[in-house]
Amino acid sequence: MAAKKKAVVLLSGGLDSATTLAIARQEGFECHALSFDYGQRHKTELVAARRVARSLGAFEHKVATLDMGFIGGSALTDPGLSVPNTPTTGIPITYVPARNTVFLAMALAWAEVLGACELFIGVNAVDYSGYPDCRPAFLQAFEALANLATKAGVEGEGFHIRAPLLHLSKAEIIKVGLGLGVDYRETFSCYAPKEGGRPCGVCDACRLRSKGFADAGLVDPAGV
């Protein structure tokens, strides 16, 4: 029997990354899920990531510690900055500088050692929050970089960056995930959870999630 092909899947514990993991599993990959404790105020998402990794059958799940707190500049990692509770224009204050670059770089390092050729990331360019590192051009540039940066890229098969949600709306993502058996009760999307870990219902992430379920004609089972 041929060995199963391996993939590294970035898993935040949110709706998008859970759906991405389900897609990678359905494609037959042995999935190595990777989350980061990067000083985010919404650590509840790491608990969700653990649940999701288990229930969607990830082969293993690692949480890497990444010190991004010294960098500051984002409402997600800097306690001195508030998460907006109404829509803003332009690139929002919840943008964590170069976050997807850092996350994909770590995923690439792990993929190289595992012998995984695919890196899955749950970004999407439709209902995204205006982050520059969620755009197709960014992903293409990272793939080009990955294949120059590594032993496996230079001497081996090379890497593919897979973003299966890229052109889907939030409602479409939810429908795909439900079709693949994702239990969205297990996922967590809020940037600024209340005490006890309940979602705030008003941050960008909560708003996009609510709108996604509403557009799909569904009720969010996490009950936001």
Add this chain to the structure above:
Amino acid sequence: MAAKKKAVVLLSGGLDSATTLAIARQEGFECHALSFDYGQRHKTELVAARRVARSLGAFEHKVATLDMGFIGGSALTDPGLSVPNTPTTGIPITYVPARNTVFLAMALAWAEVLGACELFIGVNAVDYSGYPDCRPAFLQAFEALANLATKAGVEGEGFHIRAPLLHLSKAEIIKVGLGLGVDYRETFSCYAPKEGGRPCGVCDACRLRSKGFADAGLVDPAGV
């Protein structure tokens, strides 16, 4: 008086990155030096980095913790793998997967928040150890990525990746550094220090360093 232009300088504490910091200082940059505690066995280099940052007048110096130990696969981070003490062919076992990609990604995140447009890295493509992420094509690809990945790249001035040692031999690097007042006694290059932190004298890093001083007709003041 115009504000001083800012640069983030990756500083390992070795000969190359110290010289790079001296060059960035001479060009008039306010230098924000960045080192990583990534589980490397040669932590002595972090002590050296602190010394070098101070004596070369870095504006500030941060050491970021980065969990790369779970990744394994490199003699620099995996205690189960030995650092070779004779030359090897191909990409060596001391290669840390995607290390420069991860380091530059973190530097980029910090640069974006600082409003720094230049990222300095002390790689060179002449006397390098055969690492794929020390090649010019890699640096160009990272610069392209940086300008797609970030708010500053998309909306602002953009970033430049500066590798002033890229085409210099180790002997040339040493001469440039001496001209700029680098005290190489303060730097540390060894991958596999002996007890008490003394360099082993036989790893790739020690060999390249010795050869550099010998080729420059000099004696290593660190007395390796």
